Amino acid sequence: MRVLVVDDEPLTRTALANLLSQRTDVEKFQMAEDAEQALAALRTSPCDVLLLDIHMPGMSGLQMVEQLSRQDHLPAPAVVFITAYQEYAVEAFEKRAVDYVLKPFVPRRVHEALDVAIQRSHQERATRLLDLVGTLKLLPERTPTRIAVKDRTRVVFIDAAELISVEAQGNYVLLQQKTGSYLLRETISEIADKLGPHGFIRIHRSVLVNVAFVDAIETDHDGDYLLRTSSGKQYRVTRTYRENLKGLAQFWIGTDRFASN
Numbered sequence: 001m002r003v004l005v006v007d008d009e010p011l012t013r014t015a016l017a018n019l020l021s022q023r024t025d026v027e028k029f030q031m032a033e034d035a036e037q038a039l040a041a042l043r044t045s046p047c048d049v050l051l052l053d054i055h056m057p058g059m060s061g062l063q064m065v066e067q068l069s070r071q072d073h074l075p076a077p078a079v080v081f082i083t084a085y086q087e088y089a090v091e092a093f094e095k096r097a098v099d100y101v102l103k104p105f106v107p108r109r110v111h112e113a114l115d116v117a118i119q120r121s122h123q124e125r126a127t128r129l130l131d132l133v134g135t136l137k138l139l140p141e142r143t144p145t146r147i148a149v150k151d152r153t154r155v156v157f158i159d160a161a162e163l164i165s166v167e168a169q170g171n172y173v174l175l176q177q178k179t180g181s182y183l184l185r186e187t188i189s190e191i192a193d194k195l196g197p198h199g200f201i202r203i204h205r206s207v208l209v210n211v212a213f214v215d216a217i218e219t220d221h222d223g224d225y226l227l228r229t230s231s232g233k234q235y236r237v238t239r240t241y242r243e244n245l246k247g248l249a250q251f252w253i254g255t256d257r258f259a260s261n
Contacts, residue, residue: 001118002046003029006038006061007053007082009212010230011248012103016051016082019107025118035059039067042077049117050077051110055084057161078117082110145198149175149182156182160198164213164231166191168206178231201244203227203237211248 003026005016013031020029030045032038034056054061065079084103099113145160158175167174168188175182184191192202200208209229217237218226225237225245237245 001025001048001114002027003049003051003114004032004038004041004047004077005029005051006032006035006056006064007051008033008056009053010215011211012053012082016110019110023111023114035061035064035067038064042068047077049114050079052079052081053083054081080113080117147175147184149184151182158182160195160200161210161212163195163200163210164229165210165233165235166195166200166208176231201241201247203235203241203244205238205240207235209235214248217245217248 007013020026052061080099082101101109101113147158149156162177163175165176172183172185173191199211202208213229215230216228227235227237
């Protein structure tokens with residue numbers, strides 16, 4: 001089978017790539033960072049199974065499925081959603097032939113979804129995809145976590161998902177985005193409590209990072225860990241917060257989890 005993974009989180013894409021590479025029935029798999037990139041890939045290279053995140057910047061996974069249902073010239077893939085949101089949506093998806101895997105996921109659950117997805121015929125996929133569109137419209141969209149920042153004479157609202165890191169600077173904290181930054185009068189501990197549920201981990205007494213922007217962890221000659229973000233910036237992980245690195249991925253393959261000693 002041919003599989004296309006669509007997820008804006010690099011760590012999730014890596015974890016799924018490692019999982020897919022273990023399967024002998026996966027002929028080929030591709031990665032896409034967003035829905036637009038995925039649709040472009042499908043035009044030239046159709047897939048049998050789509051592992052799709054629902055909440056992504058720009059076009060959501062729900063909108064992508066709706067667009068796919070209108071493109072009759074493209075073979076309809078079996079759609080498996082991989083997302084952190086459940087509520088009543090789990091039951092809705094289980095009543096249809098489209099699977100729904102919750103984050104943090106385990107390899108067994110993803111393998112089960114792939115086994116079911118590949119058994120469906122092309123006609124079944126097309127029928128279920130159209131049926132799915134109506135159900136998806138009933139699902140609530142996530143409201144972005146907004147942070148209000150006073151910037152001179154105005155208040156700016158920032159989506160927490162767009163922040164790469166937070167650094168303490170005296171009585172202030174620096175909120176770093178891909179482009180631009182903001183200085184907010186607040187303590188790093190207060191910010192850590194507020195952003196912890198939204199994918200931020202503390203790696204230093206004065207640094208928080210958004211796990212979605214972590215590209216790699218390296219070890220220096222002293223045995224200390226250096227964390228690199230997608231912006232190219234590196235941060236040293238202090239021993240006190242090393243245990244927090246476990247939160248960087250849903251599961252680990254081929255490496256031990258990080259310990260604090």
